[in-house]
Amino acid sequence: MSLIRNSSATELVPGAHRAAFLLDPTWDFLNHGSFGACPRPVLEAQRRVQEELEAQPVAFLVRTLPERLEALRRRFGAFLGADPAGLAFIQNATTGIASVLGSVPLQPGDRVLTTSHRYYAVRRALDRGAAAGGWAVDEAPLPAVVLDDDCVIEAIFDKVTPKTRLLVVDALTSPSALRLPVERICAEARQRGILTLVDGAHAPGHVPVDLRALGADWWVGNLHKWLCAPKGAALLWAAEAHRGATHQAIPSHGFQLGLHAEFDWPGTFDPSAWLASGAALDLHEAWGGPALMAANHALAGYGQRQIAAALGIEPPHADSPDRYGAMAALRLPLPAAQAKPLYEALIKRRFELPIQPFAGAVWLRISAFSPYNVPDQYDRLAALLPTLVRGLA
Ligand SMILES: Cc1ncc(COP(=O)(O)O)c(C=O)c1O
Structure with missing residues (x-):
């Protein structure tokens, strides 16, 4: 699938600027939203x-x-x-x-x-x-x-x-x-x-x-x-x-x-x-400005759909592009008390993303920052989640 819209493909290939970040490659870092990540030139x-x-x-x-x-x-x-x-x-x-x-x-x-x-x-x-x-x-x-x-x-x-x-x-x-x-x-x-x-x-x-x-x-x-x-x-x-x-x-x-x-x-x-x-x-402008934001949004939509499909749940806002940006949150079929064990299970597997109790359920939030995130990270998270969620249900 193409994750890139309205942009020059070479600039916005997901993961193209991975080397600009100090992020530890042994983690799948899917939480840009909490504290960002500061690139080397900055x-x-x-x-x-x-x-x-x-x-x-x-x-x-x-x-x-x-x-x-x-x-x-x-x-x-x-x-x-x-x-x-x-x-x-x-x-x-x-x-x-x-x-x-x-x-x-x-x-x-x-x-x-x-x-x-x-x-x-x-x-x-x-x-x-x-x-x-x-x-x-x-x-x-x-x-x-x-x-x-x-x-x-x-x-x-x-x-x-x-x-x-x-x-x-x-x-x-x-x-x-x-x-x-x-x-x-x-x-x-x-x-x-x-x-x-x-x-x-x-x-x-x-x-x-x-x-x-x-x-x-x-x-x-x-x-x-x-x-x-x-x-x-x-x-x-x-x-x-x-x-x-x-x-x-x-x-x-x-x-x-x-x-x-x-x-x-x-x-x-x-x-x-x-x-x-x-x-x-x-750097934001050099990476495309509006095109960068669009690429991040597309990647968040991709991740949201992959996870929802793997879990057999609705991706709540995937078809309403104005409803979300470069993050997507999904309500998981788990009681709120299971947020912490699921978070810990993902941390153990070196996936960094917030899992929180919210509105009576467990919510997972992915971030998508296309300069360093790639579709494969969401594919692997989606592949991992059904077993973990079933084990905690
Ligand atoms: C909606 C919202 N408001 C405020 C804050 C606080 O930001 P900071 O910790 O940079 O002050 C955050 C941090 O994630 C946030 O998500």
Whole structure:
């Protein structure tokens, strides 16, 4: 079968850039989604930044860092369809979400809405904010298998109350690997006067992002997952109306001096992951940009179909290409308690992928990053699973 669409075949043959990664060849690494994997040229760019920094730390950190970050924000603004004035570098999505939650003027009695597919750490951040601020968290129960946008919209907006002030919603969900209709969700929220924070932790380099079209109040996205930047590189975006009142969770010299002054200096730190993110964007573009994303998506679809066919289950979203990106999640015919034994059995066989209890069952999630993943890895996983699953049922 052809896994390649709309692209030059030589560039996007799955596995063609395997040598660019340090990944241990004795593992089948099918979990790009959790932490990405940083290629050698990007790590080398990071190392060069670190050496330059250590040659004259004060000149680097005080005199040149602000303009370097400004130049990178312009580049990422073009990549993400965003006004660079609204973009700020952060360490990770977690920091960005904490910063936004600390900035929204929530009052005791207010309610913040999220969905049942949210990332667990985000729920914990919401719980902490709620406990400190006297507000409450609601979760809209999304179906485990999403058939159309309407059912997502309905599930979310059925949970809105007159006290709902903020909606925190994922662009791509972690346990279920779903692409949610975030533009439509933000538009519906805006009509109701509800602020929106889009958790785009998985979005940059995974799916096309257009922050102007998105219409959110805030957005966070990791560069260290699908863009393959060094770990510790992510971006926050704030709509114009919120820029002056969006504060870094860690206050420092720049407190109340504007978005960039606040976020560019979270105390003394190593900015090399941020500064090497331009090299990661170069590589993303050299590997095809949109064509790379399409190839990853095709490979995820292939893996999803192979596993589902081997297990005799439905590949829930295989025929809805807009419903998933470069990850696919499958509900296995096992009780939730069997997630850990199945995970351990796969680890023993050196397959790295998340197996989690979710929505009352065991869910498996594959990632597909075509520069190093190949169809054979999904074929072999599919061949292995029926016996393992039968043994645990
Ligand atoms: C949906 C979602 N939100 C937030 C995060 C947190 O990202 P980080 O650990 O880089 O802060 C993740 C991480 O996987 C995620 O999947």
